[in-house]
Amino acid sequence: MKIAVLGGGTAGFIAAAHITRYFPKAELWHIYDSRIPTIGVGEGTTPRFPLWLDEVTGIGPDELQARCGATVKLGSHYEGWGLRSTDFVNRFQPPRLFGYHFDAGRVTGVIADHVQAKQLDARVETLETQPGGVTIGFEDGSQLDCDYVLDARGFPAGAWAQAPEDPEIIRMDWIPTGRAMVRRLPPSTETSMSRLIARPHGWVFQIPLRDWTSCGYVFNPSLSSDEDVLADFDAFLEDEQVEPTEIRVRVSFPNFMRRSWFDGRVFTIGNAASFVEPLEATAIGATIMQVRNAQRWMEENHPQSAPDLGAVDHANQTMRSYVLRNSLFIAWHYACGSRWDSPFWNLAARSLERASKHEYLTGHVDAMTDFLDVGRDLPGAQIGTCAEQDRWEREILPKLTKFIPFGNFSELNFAQVGHGIGYYGANKMSVGESANG
């Protein structure tokens, strides 16, 4: 079997290492254009990444810390969100699970040691799918035929288009942010949680790595200018008694997903397939899901020539559902506003309301109502502070009723966020209503 992975960002390296591990006899090509930079942000993960890394490379926390300054992440600490503006955490569940904080640039170097492939530094211009395979067309006119392609070439041009709408792209306009500015600050003594701090123009993230803290301000560029955000960014750092450093990254991002990520031969993965703002750091986890689905498909279907279109459709539906549900859970974080009364928070508090009017989301919003109800009856704050697995099994596990996820999230995540933002105290709001009226 001949497989090509396109892209040298986090998604491309995850895919190339995964194929190396599960298809050791395949002829693997890893192709990316060194003239096109990687996005270079993406520093927090969910537990999916450490589980994947251990399975595919055998690397655990000690080695990752030694080789690239990673830290272990137990969840996220929210500050200033919701009706009560009190801090809360959304801890990974159960507590034996953990994610990582890492430097996106350095982690690909570690994963690269586990890729065995023919490397090609070239720009891919076209992908042509036929029943029996894919033809990759390069800038210089040459071609390469493969059985399968995993395409991780980053955000597609169509994800930005306002009009005319690209029929392949579903824009998730209910997500209220679209731009970030990122600085590097001195390291923090507390590294186990990402900090997510509500600010007037959006929110600030702090990702504590061993050697520095990555700190970004995420906002809506149609409501706030870079200058306005920078002024508040500096004010925030002054409150924190931290000296402002230069801005390292200014990046705009589309909240979008492809209607189909897979056509029977080409699997689109990473930022090329979908992106939802980084609030819950779901992107790398989604990449791992896509790569696992691709593996399963190739194991079950190769060398069949024409794919079963019903099965292709089903695979696309499954991925769409996963990303759309993550986007709903993320949109819900804003439902009770924050300590700031500002144009951003007025718009953000209605994120779920905007989402619930979207044609793609009707069924998913109904499914979410169940999770909201179950979360109401669970002790959110107790779940967030339960750090021992044994105690969790005694005190939390018996209270669970659903045991299935909503996208990446469980009833335990709903309970922590819902009680944390004060959603359940806000007089029986239904999905789509905001606390601000």
Ligand SMILES: Cc1cc2nc3c(=O)[nH]c(=O)nc-3n(C[C@H](O)[C@H](O)[C@H](O)COP(=O)(O)OP(=O)(O)OC[C@H]3O[C@@H](n4cnc5c(N)ncnc54)[C@H](O)[C@@H]3O)c2cc1C
């Ligand atoms: C502000 C911000 C914060 C984020 N934080 C998180 C986070 O905390 N956690 C998380 O999981 N994710 C986060 N993300 C998402 C993160 O960007 C992705 O998880 C990750 O970087 C994957 O990127 P990628 O590999 O898909 O694309 P990229 O990094 O853009 O890589 C694309 C690759 O494709 C190559 N390429 C492009 N076009 C061609 C071509 N025509 N021919 C050949 N090669 C080509 C490029 O050379 C490059 O190597 C964040 C994103 C943003 C914007």
